[in-house]
Amino acid sequence: MESTLASREIDAAEYVQRVYESVVMKNQHETEYLQAVKEILDTLSPILAAHPEYIESGILERIVEPERVVMFRVPWVDDAGRVQVNRGYRVQFNSALGPYKGGLRFHPSVSASIIKFLGFEQIFKNSLTGQPIGGGKGGSDFDPKGKSDQEIMRFTQSFMTELYKYLGQDTDVPAGDIGVGAREIGYMFGQYKRIRGAHEAGVLTGKGIGYGGSLARKEATGYGCVYFVNEMLQAKGLSFEDKTVIVSGSGNVSIYAMKKAQEFGARVVACSDSNGYIYDPEGIQLDTVIQLKEVERRRISDYVKFHPHAVYTEGCSGIWSIPCDIALPCATQNEIDEQAAKVLVQNGVKAIGEGANMPSTLEAIHIFHTNGVLFGPAKAANAGGVAVSSLEMSQNSMRLAWTFEEVDAKLHMIMKNIYESCEAAAKEYGHEGNLLVGANIAGFKKVADAMMAQGIV
Structure with a gap:
């Protein structure tokens, strides 16, 4: 039985490689897209071995092509x-x-x-x-x-x-x-x-509150990231309490990740924008960041004008050299490369929560996993924003509005469920504790089953 399963996994891995090579041939110069496809396909062999019907129905060949x-x-x-x-x-x-x-x-x-x-x-x-x-x-x-x-x-x-x-x-x-x-x-x-x-209020989300927008939408991605990381920490007997946190970026995701982390008892000491980063060893004063970025649309460098003890440094990549317990990359794709990951590990980072889309390179993710760093992948940790966008669509359809507390409670439960789904899928398919594998498999299975049910379309 075990030899049969091992044989199936080898066959599935070969199939995955063939599909990826085909994607490369068709999209040779699209490096970001190829990175995303490789990151997901590399983790799917266990579920494809368990469900050969997905291979027979060409699910991978179809899912990598946009409709x-x-x-x-x-x-x-x-x-x-x-x-x-x-x-x-x-x-x-x-x-x-x-x-x-x-x-x-x-x-x-x-x-x-x-x-x-x-x-x-x-x-x-x-x-x-x-x-x-x-x-x-x-x-x-x-x-x-x-x-x-x-x-x-x-x-x-x-x-x-x-x-x-x-x-x-x-x-x-x-x-x-x-x-x-x-x-x-x-x-x-x-x-x-x-x-x-x-x-048609439901045609766009992220609208203003006065014409169909949802309370807590602005906060959702940042809050959701912290909710997910908190679940990840609690599973290991840890928490945000008294931890040092670095958050890249200073937009909506970053601001509200910082806010929720502070509410959970963390000390957030650094954030950034596309020009550079600030380091405030006493803890970032979030009111100042909100005033600069959301109200006045100024650069993060102006933070030091209000808090002279803080330090501003040109360039973004150096933010990962600051020692921290928890890193929340919330800016953009590939902002943590292999070298930055090594520095974070050397400085004792315990957990990474990806608030941005694909902020860690494949090499960086490998460094985190091989060094036992808790890793919350973007497609799971970053899902709070789109979850509340969907809740906004629901409110638009019903012609009603939920309170901030109602939306936040639903968001918190969704992020808890996402964590549990990732954890369970990783365990079921032989990669216990690897939330990246768990997220990819759990997300893939639901879509694959729907595609199977709907025929070849």
């Missing part, structure tokens, strides 16, 4: 009257579990590879939430930094004038991501409503 990829130009006029042109994307990756759901990212780095990696990850992340939502992602290489409100409005209106054709509250429901906050969502919702002539 639809849309790319379009976005012309707009800047404040000087000059015509500017950006590129827009929407990848509708998988709808087996429900309408496509995933954010819009506005950043100069946005490309087909970035959007495909984010959309692919979103399939499994959304599956883990237990909500009826499929995976998608979109965005543009537009940079909102330094732009006036009028320029951002003109760009987002042009962007939505093309994108609206592919959206609908039962078809595809975007949200925000890097560079897309309440302001941008508001402008896009207004343009969608103007074109369609209907107030």
